[in-house]
Amino acid sequence: MNRNTFTARWLAAALVTSAVPALAATAATPVFVNPNTAYLSSADIPAGFYASGTPTLLDTLEDGALDASLSGSGGSVLSAAFAGIRDSVDADDGAIDGNCGPQTPGRCVSWFNGNGAQGATFTFAGSGPLPTAFGLVWTDGGGGTAVTFSAIGADGQSLGSITAGGFADGSNGGTTAEDRFFGVQFEGGIRAITISNSSGGIEVDHIQYGQMTAVPEPGSWALMAGGLGLLAWRRRALRG
Numbered sequence: 489m490n491r492n493t494f495t496a497r498w499l500a501a502a503l504v505t506s507a508v509p510a511l512a513a514t515a516a517t518p519v520f521v522n523p524n525t526a527y528l529s530s531a532d533i534p535a536g537f538y539a540s541g542t543p544t545l546l547d548t549l550e551d552g553a554l555d556a557s558l559s560g561s562g563g564s565v566l567s568a569a570f571a572g573i574r575d576s577v578d579a580d581d582g583a584i585d586g587n588c589g590p591q592t593p594g595r596c597v598s599w600f601n602g603n604g605a606q607g608a609t610f611t612f613a614g615s616g617p618l619p620t621a622f623g624l625v626w627t628d629g630g631g632g633t634a635v636t637f638s639a640i641g642a643d644g645q646s647l648g649s650i651t652a653g654g655f656a657d658g659s660n661g662g663t664t665a666e667d668r669f670f671g672v673q674f675e676g677g678i679r680a681i682t683i684s685n686s687s688g689g690i691e692v693d694h695i696q697y698g699q700m701t702a703v704p705e706p707g708s709w710a711l712m713a714g715g716l717g718l719l720a721w722r723r724r725a726l727r728g
């Protein structure tokens with residue numbers, strides 16, 4: 489290795505090293521969360537799902553509408569005015585007490601589709617970068633149901649799916665111990681997520697997205713840009 493090659497390699501290594509501290513672990517291939525524990529409030533978002541620890545958006549639906557940064561298909565918001573069966577995330581009525589349903593007036597809004605096999609799809613419609621972490625909470629479905637959660641990437645490609653089941657409690661009265669978080673992380677960007685049941689209807693809540701890796705601080709970008717400029721200059725110098 490001659491001196492110039494060594495210098496170029498050192499510069500490249502220094503550049504990579506300078507960028508690393510601002511970034512968390514990455515997922516070059518999609519990573520699906522195993523929905524094996526109950527989700528009773530946003531405190532039950534799996535550790536490490538979002539780089540900052542919190543989502544960019546968490547839509548509890550309690551304002552009666554899906555956030556404008558999302559479009560939803562397959563079902564609709566089941567408002568608090570609906571006197572029938574509703575099944576929201578437990579904490580949405582202000583207390584983690586084993587239920588969140590029509591027994592709490594004015595609270596416990598969810599998303600429902602009577603056609604669980606069609607399921608519910610949520611597509612990012614915001615102006616910023618695509619989410620790299622995207623999820624929701626399954627709150628109700630048929631007792632013997634298999635639940636399938638899938639995702640679509642930036643180019644419309646399938647990012648795969650996960651199927652789980654055995655947690656439905658056979659009640660549609662707003663019980664919450666069965667409720668499960670389904671999510672996917674992918675550093676290439678996630679355009680949409682879909683969840684479906686093998687039978688019966690489906691109900692979901694706490695639709696949410698964010699970033700799985702930290703966005704570099706402005707200072708880090710300046711350092712990286714400066715490093716790239718130096719590397720380009722050095723390469724030109726080597727050719728000259």
Ligand SMILES: [Ca+2]
Binds near residue numbers: 579580581585587
């Ligand atoms: Ca509750």
Ligand SMILES: [Ca+2]
Binds near residue numbers: 576
């Ligand atoms: Ca809710």
Ligand SMILES: [Ca+2]
Binds near residue numbers: 575628662663665666
């Ligand atoms: Ca439930």
Ligand SMILES: [Ca+2]
Binds near residue numbers: 656658659666
């Ligand atoms: Ca249930």
